Amino acid sequence: MKPVEIAQGVYRLSANIGSRDLFEGIWPIPNGVSLNAYIVKGDNKTALIDLVKDWEGAARGITEQLREAGLGLGDIDYLVxxxxxxxxxxxxxxxxxxxxKLQILCSKKAVPMVEAFYGITDSVKAVGSGDVLDLGGKQLVFEDAPNVHWPETMVTYEAVTKTLFSCDAFGSFGQVHEAVFDDQLSELEMRFFEQETLRYYANIVSSFSIFVQRAIxxxxxxxxxxxxxxxxxxxxKNPDKIIRDYIRLASYMNGPAEEEVTLVWSSMYGNTESLVEAVRAGVEAEGLPIHIHRVPQEHVSFVLASAWRSSGIIVGMPTYEYRMFPPMYTVLDILERSHVMNRKAFRFGSYGWSGGAQKQFDAFTQAMKWDCLGSVEFQGAPKQPDHETAFARARELAKQVKSWKA
Ligand SMILES: Cc1cc2nc3c(=O)[nH]c(=O)nc-3n(C[C@H](O)[C@H](O)[C@H](O)COP(=O)(O)O)c2cc1C
Ligand SMILES: [Fe+2]
Ligand SMILES: [Fe+2]
Known part of the structure; x- marks a missing residue:
């Protein structure tokens, strides 16, 4: 990969990570992910903004790109x-x-973390909102952006080229190749990054949506x-687009989100599964798109992305050892941690003798302020009336999603 000069004296250095690992040890990256660092070369001093983890040769790649930009590691005065x-x-x-000789600049909260993670205490300086670093013909202005994504997060703005180095904010999964800027992307590639931005937002950022709103x-x-x-x-070409996309994504936290329904279901022996088609038909009868995920076969990363964008969520799940089916418990736990709040919802599912899943599900939905339309619970195999109720309830949910105004 080559360094990309994004403005006079400002370079993007980047590494593409493949699909083998999980991001943060949990999220699949079937399309990989890119790590970007930036060089700002002033007349007097040079700063490197953000770094990489030495992951699949990323550090070597960055060092080589630095050299192609005419710089060695010894030329970096500041690391932001x-x-x-x-x-x-x-x-x-x-x-x-x-x-x-590297001078490290970071937020006040990051200073003890630099020591805790890397044992570095010398040449570490705290900067905060409004502080300016003059590089000569380039000026870095710092702005605290706490909790986007960790508490110590800040962003850096270069005032001459008007470049915002936003770190995780406005990021996405997916490798980046020749097309680096929004205006170099085909329509298809733009749709790809919109999908990967949504999944990145839902997986990594959604818990912090209030802080995203404050930072914006x-x-x-x-x-x-x-x-x-x-x-x-x-x-x-259009920096405003990704800002508006983030404003919209952050707003989904409290609903309504999009006029869509996510159906996430699990089944051991096919009894709960028997109602999946009736539920799908009920939603589709109202003309709404439905995202269907089977758990645990599909990773929660994808369920979360669908749930984040959907105003309606339907959960299909049997009882297991007097409680919720464990993989669905995990999914709901992650939806709760990610603040998938205020949705139209209901559950359908089978039990063998006395049930138990619904009681535990009710506690979850209360915590997440989901507006539940009641459940479709049945012993053993569903009968004809259960099919009819599942269809009717799914249709009713879809209707409520359509008429839900912010
Ligand atoms: C390991 C296991 C534990 C179960 N625990 C309960 C239970 O505590 N209470 C209950 O009413 N049914 C329990 N069941 C019965 C299932 O809920 C029942 O078989 C149901 O029809 C399964 O739905 P499915 O076919 O969609 O997997 C259990 C079944 C299994 C296999
Ligand atoms: Fe992060
Ligand atoms: Fe990151």
């Missing part, structure tokens, strides 16, 4: 750490070893020409 998560800092100890309010004051995140493509 917008965020301490190891996908952007993992290579820090090694870089510091190779460039001992702060950024409104900035005149932004380019948004340069640490994952995914850069936005220069």
């Amino acid at each position: 750490l917008n965020h301490m998560e190891p996908d952007h800092t993992g290579w820090l100890a090694e870089l510091k070893k190779q460039q001992p 309010k702060k950024l409104e004051a900035l005149d932004i020409s380019v948004i340069a995140p640490s994952h995914g493509i850069l936005w220069r």
Whole structure:
């Protein structure tokens, strides 16, 4: 990969990670992910903004790109750490070893984390909202953006080229190849990144939606020409698009989201499964799109992405040892942690003798403020009336989703 000059003296260095690993040890990346770092070369000083983890040769790749941009590690005066998560800092100890004069700039909350993660205490300086670093002909302005994604997160704005280095915010999964900027993408590629932005948002950022809203309010004051995140493509033709997309995605936390329904179901012996078609037909009778996921066969990453965008959620699940079927418990736990709040919902499912799943499900839905339309529970195999109730309830849910106004 080559360094990309995104503005005079500003370069993107990037590494594409393949599909073998899980991101954060949990999320599948079937289309890989990119890690972006940035060089800002001033007349007097040079800064590197964010780093990589040495993952599938990323550190070597970044070093080579740096060389192609005419720089060695010894030429980096400042390292700005917008965020301490190891996908952007993992290579820090090694870089510091190779460039001992390196000055590290990070938020106040990140200072003890630099020591805790990498044992580095010297040449670490805290910066905060409004602080400016003059590189000569380039000016870095720092802005705290707590909890987008960790508490110590900040963003960095270069005032001359009007470039916003937003770290995780406005990022996406998916490798990036020749097309690096929004205006270089075909329509198909743009749709790909929209999907990967949604899944990245739902998986990584959604819990912090309130903080995303706060950060975006702060950024409104900035005149932004380019948004340069640490994952995914850069936005220069229409930086406003990704900001609006993020505003919309953050708003889904409290519903309504999109006029769509997610059906997530699990079944051991096919009794709960028997109603899946009736439920699908009920939703489709109202003309709404439905995303169907079977658990545990499909990873929760994809369920969460669908649930985040859907105003309606239907859960199909049997009772297991007096409680919810365990893989569905895990899915609901993750939906709760991710703040998938305020949805139209109901559950259908089978039990063998006395049930138990519904009681536990009710506690979950209460915590998530889901508006439940009642359940379709049955002993053993569903009978004809159960099919009819499942259809009717799914249709009713779809109707409520359609008439739900913010
Ligand atoms: C390991 C296991 C544990 C179960 N625990 C309960 C239970 O605690 N209470 C209950 O009413 N049924 C229990 N059942 C019965 C199932 O809920 C019942 O077979 C149901 O029809 C399964 O639905 P499915 O065919 O969609 O998997 C259990 C079944 C299995 C296999
Ligand atoms: Fe992060
Ligand atoms: Fe990240």
